[in-house]
Amino acid sequence: MGTGDPSGMGMAHALASSMGGIKTTGDLVARMQLKKMRLPEAKRYVADKLGVSILDLSDATVMRTLREELDIGVVTAVPGVAKGLEAKARIADLLDIRINCVERMKRKIGASLG
Amino acid sequence: MSTIVTRMGDAASVEMTPDELRRDVIEGSEAAAAKGKIPVLEEREVEYLVDMFTCPSRIWGVTRGHEGILTKDGSTNTVCSSRLSSGVCAPLNREAAVRLFETAFAFDTMEVGHTDYSVKPSKFIASLEQEHMELLQHVTILPLFYGFMPNLGLYYQPDGPFPNPSDLLPKGRIEEARAAQEEALEACCEDIVWLSQQMVDVAADGVNFDTVASTGDADFLAALKACEEVTTTTGLPVEIGMAAEMVLGFHGELEYDGVRLAGLWPHQQLKLVEKAGAAIFGPVVNTNTRKSCAWNVARAVTFVKAVTAAATIPIHPNVGLGVGGVPMFEVAPADMVSRASAALIEIGGADGL
Numbered sequence: 001m002g003t004g005d006p007s008g009m010g011m012a013h014a015l016a017s018s019m020g021g022i023k024t025t026g027d028l029v030a031r032m033q034l035k036k037m038r039l040p041e042a043k044r045y046v047a048d049k050l051g052v053s054i055l056d057l058s059d060a061t062v063m064r065t066l067r068e069e070l071d072i073g074v075v076t077a078v079p080g081v082a083k084g085l086e087a088k089a090r091i092a093d094l095l096d097i098r099i100n101c102v103e104r105m106k107r108k109i110g111a112s113l114g
Numbered sequence: 115m116s117t118i119v120t121r122m123g124d125a126a127s128v129e130m131t132p133d134e135l136r137r138d139v140i141e142g143s144e145a146a147a148a149k150g151k152i153p154v155l156e157e158r159e160v161e162y163l164v165d166m167f168t169c170p171s172r173i174w175g176v177t178r179g180h181e182g183i184l185t186k187d188g189s190t191n192t193v194c195s196s197r198l199s200s201g202v203c204a205p206l207n208r209e210a211a212v213r214l215f216e217t218a219f220a221f222d223t224m225e226v227g228h229t230d231y232s233v234k235p236s237k238f239i240a241s242l243e244q245e246h247m248e249l250l251q252h253v254t255i256l257p258l259f260y261g262f263m264p265n266l267g268l269y270y271q272p273d274g275p276f277p278n279p280s281d282l283l284p285k286g287r288i289e290e291a292r293a294a295q296e297e298a299l300e301a302c303c304e305d306i307v308w309l310s311q312q313m314v315d316v317a318a319d320g321v322n323f324d325t326v327a328s329t330g331d332a333d334f335l336a337a338l339k340a341c342e343e344v345t346t347t348t349g350l351p352v353e354i355g356m357a358a359e360m361v362l363g364f365h366g367e368l369e370y371d372g373v374r375l376a377g378l379w380p381h382q383q384l385k386l387v388e389k390a391g392a393a394i395f396g397p398v399v400n401t402n403t404r405k406s407c408a409w410n411v412a413r414a415v416t417f418v419k420a421v422t423a424a425a426t427i428p429i430h431p432n433v434g435l436g437v438g439g440v441p442m443f444e445v446a447p448a449d450m451v452s453r454a455s456a457a458l459i460e461i462g463g464a465d466g467l
Binding site: 001002003004005006007008009010011012013014015016017018019020021022023024026027029030031033034035036037038039041042054055058059072073075076083084085087088091099100103104 | 253270433445459467
């Protein structure tokens, strides 16, 4: 993105064209882009793993419920739902990828998760 | 409707007729095509931009299902820093601000970075930076980068140890200026690699080399060499975001993979960034403040379309103040930011911003 005041720049881009982070599946698609997948391929990969359509990926109404069912973290504060590292350990399993902090946690606790 | 209220590249409002807007869209695209030797926009793409700029709505956006991914440079400076980053100096620490970007702003990714944001000062406080990354990895879900600029200028006197090419070049001491840049870029490259390696230890999801080539071709070469080293030795994903649309040739003879760096345009920079192993590329197209936003967005979209057409990695064009068709003004008008944002994805084919 780039420099600018929070409402004029960050919020404008977020509302105009962003997937919506953990409110939807923006975080998951972003993780596949880190694997060098272009946007359509990354979306297809995540949609297949979640069993939803491409349109559903950025639909907050669909994803708010599904994220809680999958227990991969939600945007609102809900007691009992996976938080932070817990959620990322479940995302690594769900997407079949390695996430650096999850791998580090495994090393630290000497366990094999998932 | 006889006229539409739109904006110039300095964000000032201006009234234009639909015909004037169409002319500016076509001329903006032609300007990019002439500079980059790339194709102009197709008629249906011109129509999209004309419809977008003649629509009186305050906010524009992509079609549902076409959304892209946001990566952020400048870390939380927009919240925590001063006006030098259009910041509001909110009474929040960096960790709280990152968590706000994840939840309140629903960003797709975020990054940790030092307020100064240059690699040279950041390396002195690397342990603090590591600690913030480490703690945030425990409590956040979204991918977290560590971000910084190579900012080769800080390696020259009086800020750094190497002779300043800006002093040497006006005196005609070209070989000395080149030698200084060659030595400085090696030191800068070493710092970039070292700081990136510190982020591997604390499980960052990636590193963001931002504002690359701000000090010209030597700055670009330092970033490319560092990217190659980081990606091959650590596997850490690297995002490379540029400083300007064309690489300035302060040295003039530097090459990467047999390609001269001076004078490269975004679609030419892409191939070297891919060769260096980067995961995401952020091209820049500068905003001309004397032209309309219609002209600037058309020009930016034309350049970005040439990049995305040739890319094998995700493309996140820079869309901060004064780049990517966004006006150059301290507080950004959302009417033009949202239009540039949507056009770069819908017509430019960007994978994110």
